[in-house]
Amino acid sequence: xxxxxxxxxxxxxxxxxxxxxxxxxxxxxxxxxxxxxxxxxxxxxxxxxxxxxxxxxxxxxxxxxxxxxxxxxxxxxxxxxxxxxxxxxxxxxxxxxxxxxxxxxxxxxxxxxxxxxxxxxxxxxxxxxxxxxxxxxxxxxxxxxxxxxxxxxxxxxxxxxxxxxxxxxxxxxxxxxxxxxxxxxxxxxxxxxxxxxxxxxxxxxxxxxxxxxxxxxxxxxxxxxxxxxxxxxxxxxxxxxxxxxxxxxxxxxxxxxxxxxxxxxxxxxxxxxxxxxxxxxxxxxxxxxxxxxxxxxxxxxxxxxxxxxxxxxxxxxxxxxxxxxxxxxxxxxxxxxxxxxxxxxxxxxxxxxxxxxxxxxxxxxxxxxxxxxx
Amino acid sequence: xxxxxxxxxxxxxxxxxxxxxxxxxxxxxxxxxxxxxxxxxxxxxxxxxxxxxxxxxxxxxxxxxxxxxxxxxxxxxxxxxxxxxxxxxxxxxxxxxxxxxxxxxxxxxxxxxxxxxxxxxxxxxxxxxxxxxxxxxxxxxxxxxxxxxxxxxxxxxxxxxxxxxxxxxxxxxxxxxxxxxxxxxxxxxxxxxxxxxxxxxxxxxxxxxxxxxxxxxxxxxxxxxxxxxxxxxxxxxxxxxxxxxxx
Numbered sequence: 001x002x003x004x005x006x007x008x009x010x011x012x013x014x015x016x017x018x019x020x021x022x023x024x025x026x027x028x029x030x031x032x033x034x035x036x037x038x039x040x041x042x043x044x045x046x047x048x049x050x051x052x053x054x055x056x057x058x059x060x061x062x063x064x065x066x067x068x069x070x071x072x073x074x075x076x077x078x079x080x081x082x083x084x085x086x087x088x089x090x091x092x093x094x095x096x097x098x099x100x101x102x103x104x105x106x107x108x109x110x111x112x113x114x115x116x117x118x119x120x121x122x123x124x125x126x127x128x129x130x131x132x133x134x135x136x137x138x139x140x141x142x143x144x145x146x147x148x149x150x151x152x153x154x155x156x157x158x159x160x161x162x163x164x165x166x167x168x169x170x171x172x173x174x175x176x177x178x179x180x181x182x183x184x185x186x187x188x189x190x191x192x193x194x195x196x197x198x199x200x201x202x203x204x205x206x207x208x209x210x211x212x213x214x215x216x217x218x219x220x221x222x223x224x225x226x227x228x229x230x231x232x233x234x235x236x237x238x239x240x241x242x243x244x245x246x247x248x249x250x251x252x253x254x255x256x257x258x259x260x261x262x263x264x265x266x267x268x269x270x271x272x273x274x275x276x277x278x279x280x281x282x283x284x285x286x287x288x289x290x291x292x293x294x295x296x297x298x299x300x301x302x303x304x305x306x307x308x309x310x311x312x313x314x315x316x317x318x319x320x321x322x323x324x325x326x327x328x329x330x331x332x333x334x335x336x337x338x339x340x341x342x343x344x345x346x347x348x349x350x351x352x353x354x355x356x357x358x359x360x361x362x363x364x365x366x367x368x369x370x371x372x373x374x
Numbered sequence: 375x376x377x378x379x380x381x382x383x384x385x386x387x388x389x390x391x392x393x394x395x396x397x398x399x400x401x402x403x404x405x406x407x408x409x410x411x412x413x414x415x416x417x418x419x420x421x422x423x424x425x426x427x428x429x430x431x432x433x434x435x436x437x438x439x440x441x442x443x444x445x446x447x448x449x450x451x452x453x454x455x456x457x458x459x460x461x462x463x464x465x466x467x468x469x470x471x472x473x474x475x476x477x478x479x480x481x482x483x484x485x486x487x488x489x490x491x492x493x494x495x496x497x498x499x500x501x502x503x504x505x506x507x508x509x510x511x512x513x514x515x516x517x518x519x520x521x522x523x524x525x526x527x528x529x530x531x532x533x534x535x536x537x538x539x540x541x542x543x544x545x546x547x548x549x550x551x552x553x554x555x556x557x558x559x560x561x562x563x564x565x566x567x568x569x570x571x572x573x574x575x576x577x578x579x580x581x582x583x584x585x586x587x588x589x590x591x592x593x594x595x596x597x598x599x600x601x602x603x604x605x606x607x608x609x610x611x612x613x614x615x616x617x618x619x620x621x
Contacts, residue, residue, distance in 0.1 A: 270459065270461060270463045271463060271465065273421075273426055273459070273463065274459065274463035274464075274465070275465075276426065276448075276452065277424055277426060277452060277456070277457040277459075277526075278452065278456070278476070278477035278481065278525065278526070278529060279449055279450075279452040279453040279477055279481040279529060280449075280476075280477060280480060280481060281445070281449050282445060284480050284481075288476060288480065289465055292467050293465075293466065293467050296467070
């Protein structure tokens with residue numbers, strides 16, 4: 001047959017074929033067929049898998065996973081069919097069919113996923129048991145937390161380091177940001193110093209800073225820093241504790257000063273202009289107009305940094321601080337089991353998750369307030 | 375000697391000359407309106423008078439006191455010179471009352487009681503007493519701008535600078551603000567007003583100055599400027615403004 005003949009035949013066939021009117025749209029039926037097919041496949045597969053329960057479920061796992069895309073296609077075809085029917089005033093049964101197709105498809109997806117999960121668990125049961133005994137061995141977990149492992153005692157040290165460091169960081173960062181904001185040419189060297197500090201300690205990995213400070217400073221004959229410790233009235237802190245806090249303050253002071261700076265700069269300059277225009281001094285404008293607005297915006301990022309600080313207290317183990325993680329690690333080495341480390345992980349979560357939630361809540365509240373006005 | 379004296383003020387932002395030798399006199403109880411296209415330097419001139427912008431040459435004298443770039447002297451100057459901005463710039467974290475009482479308490483060292491008394495008197499006058507404990511967000515633009523004016527008035531300034539205070543307002547809110555400014559003018563407040571509201575300038579100003587590219591190229595009483603301007607550029611500007619329906 002030549003091309004010309006083909007063309008003629010083609011056009012004749014086109015002319016003869018009855019065009020499908022929109023109310024005879026086949027999509028609802030297709031969708032329903034697809035969804036019922038999916039569910040049937042899943043059910044038959046499940047039945048066979050049940051009958052041959054002694055054999056491995058791996059083959060069926062693959063089959064169920066394969067039915068998932070089919071079910072998703074059915075779902076989308078059903079939705080498409082529904083949207084087409086809405087603007088045609090088609091017969092009601094078509095709409096119902098499309099709707100039913102979607103519901104069946106959803107049921108198919110749910111069934112297939114449940115079977116997948118079940119089979120996956122079943123197929124890897126011995127592996128899961130290994131997971132349990134490696135990470136969640138209740139005996140080792142409890143034992144390490146108590147006196148023999150001392151993980152809880154160590155974690156209390158983490159909390160102490162965190163609380164002391166946090167307070168110092170807040171003041172230290174305020175000093176840094178104030179120096180950075182000093183006006184005038186005379187203060188330029190001070191500003192450069194502050195910028196250099198922030199750049200260096202934001203750029204250095206925390207663990208490197210800690211290593212250098214904790215091992216290095218005691219080797220120097222620097223006044224005060226060479227032998228850092230506190231013995232004042234009822235406050236006693238040994239050299240290791242002080243060095244740990246000192247290194248964390250160096251690292252986090254740099255971060256937090258940036259948070260302060262971003263907060264202050266986020267207050268539009270026109271606010272300061274309005275305050276100065278009323279005769280308020282630079283300091284008064286800062287105190288009564290800029291800072292109150294900046295503080296509100298600083299709270300969420302500040303919370304984030306403090307959560308990080310809380311976690312990074314565990315980095316002090318490289319300097320030999322006997323904090324929670326270090327003790328858990330020693331216990332894990334002695335018991336050939338990692339559950340003690342899981343234990344200290346849980347301790348951290350107990351403290352950090354509520355803080356994360358609080359930070360998220362504060363962000364959300366802040367956003368709502370901003371969109372609430374005007 | 376006039377209350378406000380501006381002599382040959384030159385202001386540059388980098389290589390861009392914004393004020394190119396501006397001179398202007400204003401006596402007490404007079405109202406001068408600065409008119410001119412956007413970018414002609416109206417706002418910059420007001421900000422220079424208030425010391426919010428440094429300028430490179432020339433002198434500005436307010437009530438016999440020179441404007442110099444010295445924080446302590448500027449703080450003192452600003453007690454006498456109030457400024458109101460196009461975008462209100464109320465403090466969003468304070469109630470209306472706190473907005474109005476902040477400067478009198480911190481700068482004039484009024485007691486909280488006295489500052490509140492004065493604030494309530496002023497708010498009463500503009501009919502916003504019941505909004506005293508609201509935050510600025512809850513007020514309409516016109517109300518916010520009137521509060522901003524009251525905030526400036528609470529310092530009892532001798533000179534009030536108004537920087538296009540109706541430009542950010544919806545048309546139906548412009549009148550309530552202008553009415554308030556008219557009342558102030560009638561009470562004898564000395565004001566320098568940058569504005570696009572020609573009808574207001576015609577009715578209230580004792581003097582109208584036309585700024586063009588950083589220079590005052592024509593000034594005179596409103597009836598003269600608006601009817602028979604000498605300068606072709608002034609005439610052109612007014613004709614275009616008239617076409618835009620702003621007169």
